Amino acid sequence: MRVSNSALLQFAAIDLNEANEKRDIEQLLEGNFNRPGRHRSNHFDLPTRSSTGRLPFQLRSPKYYRIWLHFRKSLRDWSRHKRFQPDIMLDLIDLVKRPIDQHYGLPSSNGRYASCAVVGNSGILLKVEYGDLIDSHEIVIRLNNARTEGFQRNVGSKTNISFVNSNILHLCARREGCFCHPYGEKVPIVMYICQAVHLIDYTICNSSHKAPLLITDARFDLLCARIVKYYSAKHFVEEMGKPLDEWASAHDSHLFHYSSGMQAIMLALGICDRISIFGFGKSAQAKHHYHTNQKAELHLHDYEAEYAFYHDLIQRPEVIPFLSDKLKVPSVVIYH
Template sequence: MKRPFRPLFSLLLLIVIVSTLSSRTVFRQSFSYLQLDNHVSLEPSVRESNSTLLQFAAIDVNEAHDKKEIEQLLEGNFGSSGRYRSFSSWQHSNYLNIRTRASTGRLSFQLRSPKYYKIWLEFRKSLRDWSRNKWFQPDIMLDLIDLVKRPIDRHSGLPDSNGRYASCAVVGNSGILLKTEYGELIDSHDIVIRLNNARTEGFQRNVGSKTNISFVNSHILHRCARREGCFCHPYGEKVPMVMYICQPVHLIDYTVCNASHKAPLLITDARFDILCARMVKYYSAKRFAEETGKSLDEWALVHDANQFHYSSGMQAIMLALGTCDRVSIFGFGKSAQATHHYHTNQKAELHLHDYEAEYAFYHDLVERPQVIPFLPDKFKVPSVVIHN
């Protein structure tokens, strides 16, 4: 008598299972969307239309490789990849006499003096501290006062304050500055941020002479620090420096230069680096999709996803957004007649940057900051003016 009820029971059980699985799928999708939404401050219509771009920008194609590289460096292995060729200069420099075994590439730790062994220990500590923060946390924008402004203010003898600088000028290095006379206007700002050791001598009328913060990428410091007697701080040893790390091995250069610097030499938080990387990738992918109509997979081929990176200028502007009430941008742009840098004859742009995408980001800062992705809801974009 019970057998006729089995098909009905089985059918009901199947309906319950399917319903449960469907509910779980919807829940997962909703939860995934909410996770994304927690990190993005966008108008609802913009958020919905750009969800694919947001997810694409969040992918770090180098994450596994970078993690392995850091682990190898912490173990003393500098010879297993072409990424470490920069260390060969250290082997023969007057700073360190570090030998590597040809077979393994592992350091033999034969250092000339305790001073150099101390440099090795400090390098490992800096690398550990920096690498611990390699994760996405957009709220890092709310911490820039503590991480950057306060150490600089203490060095300058200014009172401790939660407030921002009243006005900041971020001076780019574009050759378009040679057709301007912004020098006096630039120097009128409370804080002047200059990029990658660009010299001011002979260009004061165009770019001013005042420097409060020197912002550099670690390649700049590396090229300087590996030469004996090189002056690591061209604006003066008392001018604070802020640097982002291009290759983890460059933290050795930071350790050496920091010993001779009488002002803060600050490394940007890796969470800040990741935020900048996502934003630039988003704007680049968005521009590519709109202009070409091609898939995002093709963007990766055109822009060499493994090498693609934000420019020093973009991150310096992001730094100013978190520490200044008013941000003025100078020397960001190009023309067919202008050199890439006002202080050199270089014409070509670096292929690992998408400058047009970064320009689009700067204009959104001025005209519609509400559409900029990945910024936390609590963060208020300050007043931004672009001087071309």
């Protein structure tokens, strides 16, 4: 089917979940945590050194009121940035690279890292031995706490940035000390927020982390979401031959989301001069993840659309929509 590119751009710019998210944020600011799918009531489990490793507490109780105030501030700051601003890509050096450099004791610089490896979790990595090549990069970015132990020949052992979604931190927050450091406690974590309620996990865990725990700017999240929705709609219409007005129901639009890998690559575009991508792709003979037994893809992602984005990133970055004209797209190579 034929749909104009302008129509695809307009479609991608519509956030069908915007009203629900705003209502969600308002309820959270009022202390209402009873929405289905979230914590029931405004009680949380705060990791402690007790025998159970957890201490139930009420956010508004005098003992934990400071946590409540920090949570509200984090939520307000994050939600205020929920707007489209493509020039946010130019701010990633200040927002992400600079605090990471300070943590590692590196000299302050406005330049990008010379080379970055973004290591995905696809099972195709078990068929290759890229470990030494991955570790040769100045910066290695790994996703969602994927294990390296036992897989060093395939995926390497070096990690400079741990990139996760907030569902990962939410699980870690149930552990004593909010432990979420498979690569060591001194490795910085960069995280995007999947649900606004997960900012409570950030609030609780941030103080216990010995390395930076950075939340991606919501403007950056929105940019990633628009790009992926554009490529998903384009694939849906042009490759699958289906009407654009059926996309929302086919992809459960209220749950549809970019993958962690896609946003990690977008992050690398802003802070790296040369990017190597490993472990992105699939094979009928390979597991979904090299380190787990997961067999199926998550339906909330459109991996085919993201692969089309990666292809354009390498072959013709000028056609990628929504990116700032001021952004110099670095060299990108995918290793299969």
